[in-house]
Amino acid sequence: MIxxxxxxxxxGSVTALDGVDLDVHQGSVHGLLGHNGAGKTTLVRILTAQTRPSAGRATVxxxxxxxxxERLRRKIGLTGQFASVDEQLSGRDNLILIARLLGAGRRQARARADELLESFGLVDAAGRLARTFSGGMRxxxxxxASxxxxxxxxxxxxxTTGLDPAARLNVWQIVRDLVxxxxxxxxTSQYLDEIDRLSESLTVLSDGRILAAGSPMELKHQVGRRTAVVRFEAVADLKVAGPVLSGSGLRPALDEARTSVTVPVETSRDIATIVRALDDAGLELSELQVAEPTLDEVYLSLxxxxxxxxxxERAEAVK
Ligand SMILES: Nc1ncnc2c1ncn2[C@@H]1O[C@H](COP(=O)(O)OP(=O)(O)O)[C@@H](O)[C@H]1O
Ligand SMILES: [Mg+2]
Known part of the structure; x- marks a missing residue:
């Protein structure tokens, strides 16, 4: 689709984007993740034909x-960081106006506005001027409108930038319904958890370049910092487990307060090794958990x- x-x-002298590729399939959410100034809005503006690329091609x-x-714009809906609702109109009139501009008849426009107000939980506020809306309602x-x-x-x-947690959840539900x-x-988002929850695939942008792309799971596996956490009933067992695991070539970190040990795992064979070594030592595990790295860890490592x-590169340039 994209x-x-x-x-x-x-x-001018600022390179906002440099060699960006993107593939987004129909019926999916693609997350574009990046710090402030990474180039997210610039890419959205190019893909929505609001500004021309200096290089490359794209279709939507x-x-x-x-x-x-023109034909592209008729296919898309756009909600910008700074969107285009008229502050001096009511919520309902804003939606009716847009529907009319898109060519709907009067009755059809009202019906569409009411339908959207209903699904976005704005029925009670529909008659109020948009400028009186709270951040989440707005x-x-x-x-x-989009x-x-x-x-x-x-x-x-x-x-969801600047929204409180409840309003963020609302927006997430809207995105899920859309798909x-x-x-x-x-x-686009600066929030990792948001992209992790909503998107099937993502692109990480930094200073206009792609750092990584794939599904959240693929990116997590690239970083590959999975850990196994084993919990015991007694601290005495934990103290036995430490040397047993080190002796099997693993790097255990003991946590006495939680009577647990955390072990970095590279492959599922490491998990088997943990279970076998502890079993051979006659230890009873009360819990075993394998945790994927979080997208935060992926992002920080990228x-x-x-x-x-x-x-x-800078050091090379100075030489
Ligand atoms: N109209 C513009 N004129 C000059 N520089 C711009 C303009 N728009 C964006 N930039 C620059 O391009 C870079 C990317 O900006 P932007 O796409 O807004 O990033 P993001 O949306 O990820 O925060 C930034 O360095 C920004 O200052
Ligand atoms: Mg932006």
Whole structure:
């Protein structure tokens, strides 16, 4: 649904994007993760034909972002970081106005507005001016506004930034509903947990370049810091377990307060080794858990690798 190849964007001497590729399949959520200034909004603006790329090509729903901007725009819904709801109109009138601009008749426009107000929990506030809305209500109205035309592809640029936890949950549910109904969503965020929960695939951007891409699970496996946590009934057992595990070539870290030991595991064979070694020593495990690395760990490790290579590039340049 979204295909981009080698997208670059320069603003004078600033390189906002450099060689960005993207593939987003129909009916999925793709997360675009990156720090402030990474280039997320620039990429969204290019894919929604609001600005032209300096390099590369992209299509959305089969339409070229440079050659077919009008037809492309008719396929998409866009909620920006700074969205375009009219503050001086009521929530309902905003939605009706947009529906009319998209060519709906008067009655049809009212019906669509009411339908959206209902599904976004805005029925009670529908008659109030948009400028009196709370942050969370406003964000839901922005989302509703972007969906009036039932777009096939929806771009959500940091839809939850600055929202409280309850309002974030609301937005997450809206995203899930959209995808269930067949839409394709490109979601940008600075929040890892959000991308982890919502997206099937993600791209990590930093300073305009792709650091990594794949499913959250694939990225976690790349970093590969899985750990096994074994808990015992008694501290005495824990003290026996430490040397037993070290003796099997593992690197156990004991936690006496929790009567547990944490062991980094590379492959599932390591897990078998843990279980066998402890069993051979006659120890009873009361609990065994294998934890995947979090997306936070993935992100931090990618960022530190990027910082190191930037450092060595600079060192090369100085030589
Ligand atoms: N219109 C513009 N003119 C000049 N520089 C810009 C413009 N828009 C974005 N930039 C620069 O491009 C980079 C990427 O910005 P942006 O895409 O907004 O990042 P993000 O959305 O990830 O925070 C930043 O360095 C930003 O300052
Ligand atoms: Mg942005």
């Amino acid at each position: 295909v981009a190849r080698g997208i670059g964007k320069r603003y 729903s089969g339409f070229d972002v440079v050659d077919q901007p 964000r839901r109205l922005d989302l509703a 969906l009036v035309g039932r777009p096939a592809v929806v771009f959500l640029d940091e839809p 269930r109904d067949g839409a394709t969503v490109l979601l 960022m530190s690798a990027a910082a190191q290579s930037a450092g060595s």
